[in-house]
Structure formats: structure tokens, C-alpha cells
Amino acid sequence: MKKVISEIGEKLRSNEYKLTPQRQQILEVLLENKDKHLSAEDVYNLVKQKSPDVGLATVYRTLELFLEFDIIHSVNFGDGRKRYEYGENSDGHHHHHAICLKCGKILEINEDLLEELERQVAEQYRFTITDHELKIFGYCEGCKVNAK
Amino acid sequence: MKKVISEIGEKLRSNEYKLTPQRQQILEVLLENKDKHLSAEDVYNLVKQKSPDVGLATVYRTLELFLEFDIIHSVNFGDGRKRYEYGENSDGHHHHHAICLKCGKILEINEDLLEELERQVAEQYRFTITDHELKIFGYCEGCKVNAK
DNA sequence: GAGATAATGGTAATCAGTTTCATTATATAA
DNA sequence: TTATATAATGAAACTGATTACCATTATCTC
Secondary structure, rough: OHHHHHHHHHHHHOOEEEEEEEEHHHHHHHHOOOOOEEHHHHHHHHHHOOOOOOOOHHHHHHHHHHHHHHEEEEEOOOOOOEEEEOOOOOOOOOEEEEEEEOOOOOEEEOOOOOOOHHHHHHHHHOOOEEEEEEEEEOOOOOHHHOOO | HHHHHHHHHHHHHHOOOOOOHHHHHHHHHHOOOOOEEHHHHHHHHHHHHHHOOOOHHHHHHHHHHHHHHOEEEEEEOOOEEEEEEEEOOOOOOOOOOEEEOOOEEEEOOOOOOOOOHHHHHHHOOOEEEEEEEEEEEEEEEHHHHOOO
């Protein structure tokens, strides 16, 4: 994790930004909670446990900064707040989410599987693709039996 | 369009809801603006042109009602407001959106192209899929030349 | 047609996210 | 190293979308 942090620090510094203690703590929280889909307030509460004097505004500003440099990305599950996630595939594309409509569980789908679709879209629509966000809705194994 | 409206009215009535004049006008606005991604306030303004005495609260309530019965669906393009859309594929799945990061244009991708991916996800994750939402980010034909 | 129920419109309240501003930390230059 | 400019922070005020409340109106049932 140390290495990841210093690489990100480097990325920020090369863009005239600093990895301040607050920013680093926010980053650590994100790294410790991959695939947890934290909201800004979740991050705030977790960071507060480490250093209680970090402000909510700083959390929002830092998340915005990390988004700008593609250090994290945000997902919207329709519950009225943005959620933030560290981590992406080797090709820079993001993984998918399967959301159970019954119990709300969210599965991480780590395979990309969109190459062929993206090839077709790129060709038919003359669109140059840089990233994607796919949400799949349905019922997880435990819930499918008595589904709607 | 008459037919669609009466079918939807039927759907509501069979669930103990009425297609009131206000609801019908909201529905008409949505039908007249397929693929336009209207926000609640957009809908409100358009409905007001027809009948100025419709309230914003009614618009929100009606959109929520239509969502509940899968008459419309909502998409979030990250601009801080939900957007609403009528229309789906023949199999009940929704079409995709390609969003240009430069000019903000949104292309409607009407091909499904996810069958194989969904087959694999269903098998590997034992997940029963009922719908999906795919957003593709990149640069449209006009913007790709001078893209970042 | 009277009473129960559902739906509506206006407005107040809520809540995630943003902006402001005074203060603190950091970096640069003499 | 000291002064000075600049960046970052925290607290609190503000914003804008959405929701809740409540009194009024329309609709349905008997």
C-alpha cells in the first residue's frame, strides 16, 4: 500500500498538488475499503476515527480532486448520494456491479466482457471509448428463489 | 400514442391507481420527449405549458409512481439530478448511452449487445438478470480529433 | 347525495454537496 | 532563517434537488 500511496503522491505533485496529511488519510481509507462503495459521509466518519479534526469540506474537496486525476471513480446506485471506489482493471476500464433488487447486495464483476460491444459501438457510432459504467439489476443467488 | 396511454392507464388501474388528468399530461410529455432525458423540472416546465396549474410535487410523485411500475426509468448522468426516459427494448431491457466527455452530447445506443456478457454473469455469479444500465464514456465523432 | 378515500398544490423541511472566509500550513525568495 | 506569497483547511452559511406535510379538491362507494 505504501507504494501505491507514494505513486499517487507523485501523480499529484506532478500536477502542482500536494499529498497533505488529510489527503493521505482520506486516500488510506479508500485503499482500506476497496469494493465497499463508500459515500462521502462514510469516508468522513472513517477518517474521523484516525484524526478527528478533519473537516467534511476537505473530504468533499479531496474526493473531487482524486476523481479529477482518475485516482478513484464514483458510482451512483440511486440512493441519492455518490459513492466512491478505488480500483480499476489493467486497461483502465472499471469493473461492473450487479445489484440485487431484493436484498440490495452488490456483486463486483471483475471480468470486462465488453470488448466486443465496445468495438461495435466504436465502429457504428464513430465513438472513441475511454471508459464505461455498467450496472446489472436482478436477483442474487439467495434471493432468486422467491423473487418477485 | 393513444393506445400506449390507455394501456398504461390500464396498468395503473389494475394496481389500484388512477390515470388522473395531471398524470396523463405528465405521461404525454414523456411520450413526446423520448430520448430527451428530461429532469423533473424539465417535465414540470413542459407540463405547465399545457396546464399551468400542475404542481411540482405532483410531477415528482407521478414520476415516482411511473418508475414503480416500470413505465419509465431514470438515469443519472452525474449532473446532480435524476433524468427520466420512456422507452425500452422489446425484451424489457434498456438501451445504452454514450456520453461525450468534451461536448456532453449523449448518443442512444439501441442495440443490446449484452446478451453474451449477461449469459456469463448469470452463470458465473448465479445472478438472475432482469435489467441493466450501461454508460459509455469517451469522445464523439466531432470531438475525437482534438480530444485530450 | 353523504362520507370515506385518493390525489393535488403550495410550502416548509431535508439533505447531499458547494461556497465562503478567516485561519493555518507550506513553499519560495531575499 | 525570516518575511511573504500561495495553497489547503475547518467551520459555518448557502444552494438546489427532492421529500414531507397539510389543507383543499376530486373521486369513488354505498
